[in-house]
Structures are given as C-alpha cells and as structure tokens.
Amino acid sequence: MRMSKGVEWALHTLLNLHIAGGGPVGNGQLAEAHGLPSAYLNKQLQQLVRAGLLTSTPGVRGGFQLAKAIEQITLLDVVEAIEGDVRLFQCTEIRCCGRIGEIAPAPTEPCPVKVAMVRAEDAWRQALAAQTLADVQAELERRPEVTDAVRASIT
Secondary structure (H helix, E strand, C coil), X not given: CCCCHHXXXXXXXXXXXXXXXXXXXXXXHHHHHHCCCHHHHHHHHHHHHHCXXXXXXXXXXXXXXXXXCHHHCEHHHHHHHHHCCCCCCCCCCHHHCHHHHHHCCCCCCCCHHHHHXXXXXXXXXXXXXXXXXXHHHHHHCCCHHHHHHHHHHHC
C-alpha cells in the first residue's frame, strides 16, 4: 500500500497550523514553510476543508485554520480526507476465473483472501483512528527546535 505525498503534507500542515496558533494562514505561506508547490498544497487544503478539518477564510487576511482541536482529529481522518475512504483491497473473485474456476465448485463461502485482507485493513484503520494529531504533537514538543522553526516560518 502506498499513500500519496498529500497525506504527509496534510499532516504537517495541520500540525503547523496548531503550532502557529492564532488566525488564518495563507496557502503560500504554508507551502513556502516546507518548500512545497503552492498549487498542489492548495488541493490538499481544500480536501481538508471539505472533510471539516480546516476552515478557509477568503480575502487578503484570509487563509486556513483548524476547524477542530487536534485532540479531535485522528490520523484516519486525515488519510480519508486526502485518499478517500475506499477499501484498499478490491477482491475480483479470481478464485472463480480460468481453469480453476471451471473445475472447482462455485464458492459458497466468502473468499479467504478477501477476509484476510479486510481483517488486516481494519486493523490498520483502527490503529490510525486510535492516534490523534495531539499524540503526534506530544512527540513534536520533545523537539522544541522544530516547533520554534515552525513558529518562525508561519507566524
């Protein structure tokens, strides 16, 4: 499984907005802070707005800010905002195809491969849902030089 860079960018941006505190921060300033392409980051930010994780304020003094406290935003919320909530494994019932499908009786039970993959994905999703941005922020606070750099770059 592979997630897009957008997930990483979204997670860092949400944390940066928390660290910066205060009012809205513009897309350009957020992108420049990490040397990201502004247009591409803006797509991620709009997805976070649609998911209810950010708010967007238009205008010269506008920008983006957190819509919820970081204690209320899980890693799964962010992944689903950027990647969608579509199942990773798509069973195509290959067990019923080709020569094996012609010879074997029609299955009456769910595909064991699908069952195993769904179980693994559910565990992954539960692990992401169990961690909030506040948990990640607690790790960041052990590195004050990083949070100082964020504040200097965004505020």
